[in-house]
Amino acid sequence: MSHNDEGAETAKAASWVEFFADQPQNKLRVFDWSVSGFETCIVVHGPSFRLALDIGACPPQAISADHVFISHGHVDHCGALHQHMRRRQLVGLPPATYYVPEHLVQPLIDIARLFSVVHGDEDEDNEGGSAKLSTKDKKSKKEDATVADGASAEAGSDEIKIYGKIVAATPGDDLQLSKNLRIRPFATDHRVPSIGCLVYCKRSQLLPKYAGLPGAELAELARNGEQLREARWEPAIGYTGDTRFTVLACPPEPDLLKVRLLVCELTYVEGPTDTAEKYGHCHLHDFSSRANLFDNVGQLLFVHFSRRHSPDQVINAVLTSLPEELRSKVYCGLNALRFYRS
Ligand SMILES: [Zn+2]
Numbered sequence: 001m002s003h004n005d006e007g008a009e010t011a012k013a014a015s016w017v018e019f020f021a022d023q024p025q026n027k028l029r030v031f032d033w034s035v036s037g038f039e040t041c042i043v044v045h046g047p048s049f050r051l052a053l054d055i056g057a058c059p060p061q062a063i064s065a066d067h068v069f070i071s072h073g074h075v076d077h078c079g080a081l082h083q084h085m086r087r088r089q090l091v092g093l094p095p096a097t098y099y100v101p102e103h104l105v106q107p108l109i110d111i112a113r114l115f116s117v118v119h120g121d122e123d124e125d126n127e128g129g130s131a132k133l134s135t136k137d138k139k140s141k142k143e144d145a146t147v148a149d150g151a152s153a154e155a156g157s158d159e160i161k162i163y164g165k166i167v168a169a170t171p172g173d174d175l176q177l178s179k180n181l182r183i184r185p186f187a188t189d190h191r192v193p194s195i196g197c198l199v200y201c202k203r204s205q206l207l208p209k210y211a212g213l214p215g216a217e218l219a220e221l222a223r224n225g226e227q228l229r230e231a232r233w234e235p236a237i238g239y240t241g242d243t244r245f246t247v248l249a250c251p252p253e254p255d256l257l258k259v260r261l262l263v264c265e266l267t268y269v270e271g272p273t274d275t276a277e278k279y280g281h282c283h284l285h286d287f288s289s290r291a292n293l294f295d296n297v298g299q300l301l302f303v304h305f306s307r308r309h310s311p312d313q314v315i316n317a318v319l320t321s322l323p324e325e326l327r328s329k330v331y332c333g334l335n336a337l338r339f340y341r342s
């Protein structure tokens with residue numbers, strides 16, 4: 001078995017975590033695959049969406065994600081872009097959309113096109129027999145102002161197909177991904193230009209004036225034609241990508257600290273805090289000293305641990321450093337760290 005095969009087997013065996021399982025309308029299934037500098041891909045299945053946050057690896061769980069957010073250009077966050085495109089094509093899934101920092105749109109299109117050239121064999125059968133994205137289809141998408149579809153002039157690569165749509169995600173944008181899903185990117189504080197995102201889900205909610213009424217009374221009002229519910233956009237998930245703690249201490253979007261699930265980088269759990277500052281990451285000390293910042297966050301998933309820490313070190317450090325109130329809603333994403341430290 002090759003190293004890659006072993007990785008795929010391990011990724012299959014690694015576990016999903018369910019958040020808010022007692023609330024079907026809020027239930028989130030999350031698969032974490034993240035080690036600092038190595039690979040990050042967080043897959044989230046929500047009530048009506050499948051989303052990957054970064055694509056520095058393409059574990060089997062990520063293939064079905066038809067929306068992929070890329071936070072920055074470090075290879076551990078975007079290096080498996082072409083694998084994701086190729087694997088979706090191979091199993092007959094339609095092209096995904098990739099939401100990436102504006103300055104990376106053209107380089108990532110160029111890389112994807114070059115991988116198409118390297119891969120060759122465009123007429124090879126795929127398992128599901130889905131239609132490929134033709135150059136003609138792609139050109140028609142040029143009408144869409146959000147799709148950067150420029151080609152590398154030198155290579156004349158306008159004619160080279162890529163299996164996906166690469167879209168600019170700019171801080172402050174409201175990007176509608178589907179009827180019930182949108183994302184809002186925000187700038188983070190890393191050592192290269194980087195963004196995080198807020199994921200909003202549309203949910204039908206009882207109007208506040210009817211809260212607390214007994215079910216029979218509500219049913220009677222509904223029979224009389226009263227409008228009892230309204231649709232609201234809720235901040236479901238926050239994703240920090242790579243960042244210093246400043247983005248949490250002074251959040252660019254207030255909703256970042258009101259989300260149901262905050263997927264947050266935590267690279268260092270021990271050692272000097274100036275290393276985190278230097279490399280543009282968070283340190284556990286940041287969270288233990290500012291725990292009250294997270295009072296209104298539903299739950300936290302820490303990811304992106306340094307490979308210098310063992311999974312046991314991570315768990316012990318989190319258990320001993322964080323105050324009880326924060327610790328009780330924290331989960332450490334260790335699937336990839338367990339693999340790389342085994
Ligand atoms: Zn990283």
Ligand SMILES: [Zn+2]
Pocket residue numbers: 072074190242
């Ligand atoms: Zn980075």
